[in-house]
Amino acid sequence: xxxxxxxxxxxxxxxxxxxxxxxxxxxxxxxxxxxxxxxxxxxxxxxxxxxxxxxxxxxxxxxxxxxxxxxxxxxxxxxxxxxxxxxxxxxxxxxxxxxxxxxxxxxxxxxxxxxxxxxxxxxxxxxxxxxxxxxxxxxxxxxxxxxxxxxxxxxxxxxxxxxxxxxxxxxxxxxxxxxxxxxxxxxxxxxxxxxxxxxxxxxxxxxxxxxxxxxxxxxxxxxxxxxxxxxxxxxxxxxxxxxxxxxxxxxxxxxxxxxxxxxxxxxxxxxxxxxxxxxxxxxxxxxxxxxxxxxxxxxxxxxxxxxxxxxxxxxxxxxxxxxxxxxxxxxxxxxxxxxxxxxxxxxxxxxxxxx
Numbered sequence: 001x002x003x004x005x006x007x008x009x010x011x012x013x014x015x016x017x018x019x020x021x022x023x024x025x026x027x028x029x030x031x032x033x034x035x036x037x038x039x040x041x042x043x044x045x046x047x048x049x050x051x052x053x054x055x056x057x058x059x060x061x062x063x064x065x066x067x068x069x070x071x072x073x074x075x076x077x078x079x080x081x082x083x084x085x086x087x088x089x090x091x092x093x094x095x096x097x098x099x100x101x102x103x104x105x106x107x108x109x110x111x112x113x114x115x116x117x118x119x120x121x122x123x124x125x126x127x128x129x130x131x132x133x134x135x136x137x138x139x140x141x142x143x144x145x146x147x148x149x150x151x152x153x154x155x156x157x158x159x160x161x162x163x164x165x166x167x168x169x170x171x172x173x174x175x176x177x178x179x180x181x182x183x184x185x186x187x188x189x190x191x192x193x194x195x196x197x198x199x200x201x202x203x204x205x206x207x208x209x210x211x212x213x214x215x216x217x218x219x220x221x222x223x224x225x226x227x228x229x230x231x232x233x234x235x236x237x238x239x240x241x242x243x244x245x246x247x248x249x250x251x252x253x254x255x256x257x258x259x260x261x262x263x264x265x266x267x268x269x270x271x272x273x274x275x276x277x278x279x280x281x282x283x284x285x286x287x288x289x290x291x292x293x294x295x296x297x298x299x300x301x302x303x304x305x306x307x308x309x310x311x312x313x314x315x316x317x318x319x320x321x322x323x324x325x326x327x328x329x330x331x332x333x334x335x336x337x338x339x340x341x342x343x344x345x346x347x348x349x350x351x352x353x354x355x
Contacts, residue, residue: 025072151170151171192228243280299314
């Protein structure tokens, strides 16, 4: 979740009462429900007509100083001193509730183009276009493509032959879906992503590298979100698959024949090598690297900048390169920081007893 002190202020055309927001997020309200909220802001940017949220104790000082008229807070605050005179909305999961509030204020701001096909779009006559589909200028839809109802394809996108996009998808500008790529329902793909590019496969003979044809495809299940400039390679044979509900951040690379389970969180600059299998609800933090042909068990958590070189058991929490159990890795980091001091002691002992 974004640092609440760095969030951009959002404003809506029409405000809402704090009581209306509390009802929308199913929270319990403390203080006045009649205050009008005109926008959403971080704790240190908010004014009396903004709503913000508090979740991480790291930002306790910001909570005390905030000028926000209303703040979303956890049901349990563990004895934390709360600011007086504020309208507080208690919920079980403040980041989730705040996301809901942002969506309420986002609606007047984000105006997707109305359904229809721009005259500058290029669409093969064999393509099947569902009802209420939007296709922007200079988008190219190749032969045999099927696009589900209510999907929005922004300008400059390329949808390769025999690809399919499910209903109510949102494909932002300059996305490339190469041939036979299959996209489920309600999938969001941010600008510049490339799905179905060739996997990195070569056979070396007498010092020369010969390309191995990549004849598989990419399959994206329902409710997946793919960040900007993500690359997902097509399989050599078979398929590269992303499970339902998985969220992929910007600048992630997923190699050929990778299988990712459901509801995973994959943060920026992760690299996953070929034929790796990742279970359900796995978290890969920023800049994690995984070598090929491994298995990552369900509910595993890999901390930022870790290098994974062996299979990971379900529920494991790892950190480091090569990655180790999180507690062990933290202990080793503490020891590493003391190595110069330890080395000096060893030199003194060596001089004392061996001279």
